[in-house]
Amino acid sequence: MQTGSSTRPETDKKDRSEGAASPAADTASPGWPLELYRTLKAAGVRQVSYVPDAGHAQLIKLFEADAEVVSNLLTTEEEGVAIAAGAWLGGLRSVLLLQSSGVGNCINMLALATISRFPLLLLVTMRGEWAEFNPWQVPMGQATEPALNAIGVRTFRADTPADLLDAVSSAITLAFEADQQIAVLISQRMIGAKKW
């Protein structure tokens, strides 16, 4: 996972222990969540909302430990769309961390962002698209990008950590400077298949 191109299943097994709490996960943790955190902080993001997700586990830990950033634990993802809108009304830059399944929960709420041209930055970890063992993840995984596009959210796909940092930098400008609604889709191939 240091390279991010985890095409070998054995690499996934080594690096993708469930949750970030185990020492094994920490020692083998990839560098991109820290880079992503630094990029978002440097862009002035001071609010993060999330539904817990294994792919975002390290980023969540970094934000939760940061006294300069307000973290919101959500019961469902669409809450974060509304919170981000309120944050912008008050002059705060927000980011929403979610899994592809959570995109489905957000669709009507995303109209708030698109019709109002609220800056919106979604970082979506993908499920149901690469070495997915759980068929229940597949329908929403396949529908994530078309559904976002249909409601008016633009999407960037990231297949490597380098892609991801570029895409997030671009998305930050488009969202917070150009009032766009952007989702960066972090591929399951890069994160690694879920290990049970």
Place this chain on the structure above:
Amino acid sequence: MAKQSHPALDRRAAVAALLRDRGDLLVVTGLGSPSYDVHAAGDTDANYYLWGAMGAAALVGLGLAQGRPDRTVLVITGDGEQLMGLGGLATIAVAKPKNLVIAVVDNGHFGETGMQESHTARGIDLAAVAAACGFVDTRRIEDMAGVEAARGALHRPADGPRLFLLKVKAENLPRSMPARDAVHLKNRFRAHLGLPVN
């Protein structure tokens, strides 16, 4: 379950009383009648009206309260709108904003869609839900004295989020409609806070 009662509050009078001498209060409204009630009480750039995004009002209020911890944010919404965002009460409770107050104008009905009964007419008590979540001040208000007391409390500091349930009559009043253009409403509110247009 909530006790059965025959609330006498007039929603327009109750909302107007809650907003009297509002000072630097920032107000977010839920779609439908609460937006009309707040508009009828007096339009100002410190009002942000929702015309859609059902379930969003309290959470827009949370985001705003976190962005402006120096100002009190009052969300005025309806029972149907808040019922759709029931999980949001848990999110707000754990976020513990000290400057967020949610006023639910509860007529027990979905007024915009033909006055069908809502869950609050069938026993769900939103103030009790908020209290169970950990809101520090929850009130069930059924008369104007209660509204006046809530107005006073609104302008005093608190240790966490508050929810005031205004039990009002179910009636369809003439609409008092704010502007609908969403970008206008956003920029107008931000300008009120001295924030620029991109």
